Amino acid sequence: MSQPMPPENINSHILTVLSLPLLDKLPQLELLFDRCTVRQIEEIYPLIVHSIFGINGNSLGWGLRITTMENASHYFNRLQHFLGVNGIWMHVCHRLLNETTKFDIDINLLPRKFISMLQAGPMFYSDLINIDPLKHQVSTLSLNAFDFYMFHFVLYALKPLHTINPIAMQIHNERARTIYQFLAAEYLDNYLPQYPDARIEPSNFSTSVKAPQQLPAQALQPQRQLRYLKLPSSYRNGNGETGGAAGGGNTSPQSADGNGAASRAYAWRSESVLHFFVDIWLRYDIESEHHLPSSDFVRGVRTLVKQIHFFANAARMDHSPLCALRKLSLTMVKARIYAFLCSLIDRWPLDSSLSVVLELWLSYIQPWRYTLGSNNRTLGIYYEPPITNLFDGFIIDNLIVYTHIFMQLLPRFERLDYSVYRNAFMLHRLAKTFAQQDLVERLQRFERLHSGNAYGFDSPQRQVNMLNKSHNSSYNAQWNPLLSSNIPKLFSEQMHTKIQNFLYVISMARNSMLTNNISALRKEILERQRSEGYLKNIFKKFIGEETQDELTLRDLSRIPEVLRHCIDAFCRTFNVDPGTLSMHETLPVEPSPPASPSLQNFSFFDSNNCLDTSKLTPHQMSLNASNMQPTVDPALLPIKSNEIRPLVRLLHLISEAINDRYGSRIEAFYEREDFYGKLSRQVLYAPMTEKWFEKSDGNVDIYEKQLPPRISLRPLGSIPSLCLMAFALCFGHLWFGVASVGLLLLCAVFFIYCMLLALLS
16 A cells, blocks of 8 residues: 555645646556545545546646547557546546535536526436525536536537647547547446446445435435436337336435345436436537537437437346336437437538438437347348337337438438538438338338327427426327428328439439549549559559549449439339439430639639629539539548558658758759759649638638648558568568668669659650
8 A cells, every 4th residue: 555645735736746748647646546545535536527627727628539549549548548437537436435525516617408407406406406595596516426527527528629629620520539439438338238237337336325324223325315217107118118116226315225225326327327418418509509519429429329229228128226217218318309400400511521410310210220139230230120019119209300300301412412422321321221111111100190299299399398298198199180280291292292303303413413523533534644654653553552533533433323222212212203213314414504714713703803693593503512622631631441550650740740841942842943843743742722621610611721842751651562662672682682772772763763754744
């Protein structure tokens, strides 16, 4: 055991430790936890939590939302070891649970919708809130150590870091997996387990985690007051069973029953995690916030939805204290998900990043994909779990989420640019989901019976209000025909016509515009290859180098087949005759407007730099928008399968260092008109204008950056290049006895090759 920490030094020492770099901070904290008493840890505990999540200081905190395995693997592993379910930090949190200390949170620091919910006095938070006696309003939340950390962890996802930090913006655009997402998935999987017999970790702490009663003869009881998990009387989780009364989390402190105490000790953490994640994340105020949530937040919500499906679907086989909570979990999500999705879709930019929202919706409406049986995919990766009668209750209760969200998405899919492969793949995901025959048959049948909903919601807000007030109402209540008459149905004549028109647009994109784009790009690539010469093309093929145009052509070539599958799937789903679409296969290409200004030089402004409203036609704006594509530095393209990831990163750092130090000289050599200039232009990357899109506030803004001539050593990181160098080393060793001679000969051949290209240019 280490020497105890003197009490007078603890506060100054923790501030010094928290100011250290992360890799130095974590071992110092482990040593501090070992030396400190429980009372000393209680004093420094809020400071550490605030440091982790950047409260009252650096907004990044410990960088949980900017650390990925790709950009900082060592940091990623250390944070996972420290903050994981069985990490040092969780054991410290549970070590403090044996005490009666509570940690307060000022509600003015919380989201507005969450504060409004607290003011309404929900049952779960009734013993956590403190009322200001003067204002008669909620002033603070008092939480134990575990709840205090988990509450801040959930709130951390709402910070708009992608608007203030370039790394967070890059993660937002590239959708990389951060340590925060990894920890969120680990916490949810642990505290909301999918297997009924799963053990919640850490399990080796005292079960008396709540405040003891004054009577010494009584067993230690939970700190929270009387609370029951009250379920709707007719709630069905697939098997038609009704939810009981008492929950497994926090029941009466007067109950001294041994089984009840064990149940409370087992389930209260799951109850806290479920409420914090659902109540905070699904109450994100998308309409009022200036910035859209980041894509990693939306993916986090999808992880939550998938885990709750796993958690709820195991209720039929669970006889533990978690059974009641499993049945309640899906009802909590249903009360918020429709309004959340509608708001998100309304503001999300119309580009391929819409896929994160689409996947969230598709995950929620397919609970049969998240069962114990479907999780064990022994039948292959293309195994599609069946939609059994157990999920009929879920489909009926959420019919509005299936039909109205689809109708809300359809106009947005009509405006997508299908020359982008990711957009076409989004459409494929939508078509594939609604092409499931069992699902289509159920949607048609339930829509005829219930006309879209069992409560008669005519707005998302009314749905939320009614669901919050009607947990005891029957899910099979009769639909009000006065309300249903004005709400369009998914399988109606009106929607059939809209789907048919939509498929016309997709058919035109596949048969005319897309084919022309592929032909034009293929012709452009061939012309450039002819101008570069035979030797350079052979060399590029040998080292496996591909240009951005060749990568684009590969994606474009896959799109027609993807769109054909989409058209076939929608035709089967909505009974559209494919023959009515064949007429578009022989239609001529739609004539473009007068070609006075070319598309590349087109401007909505006249010669006096004034807006010419006559040019603001929908057709011209569509053409102008479809011509806008991001342009990326070839050295920053995603690492390919034939490249060595660590070596490419190292070579990029070396290239950046050379360009930073000798940038002016490199640019001077590139601009020379003599032979040295020609030779430099064969070796260096040409200057270019890098373009990218910003979508943080719901609008799509294009930004530009001028890149000068620069050196890039990335081609040396490919496997063919390494094989070529290995062959040269073997050749030198076999023929000259010195391996380095072969490498020198290879460099000489490459230099002569570049000189020939310079002379021919």
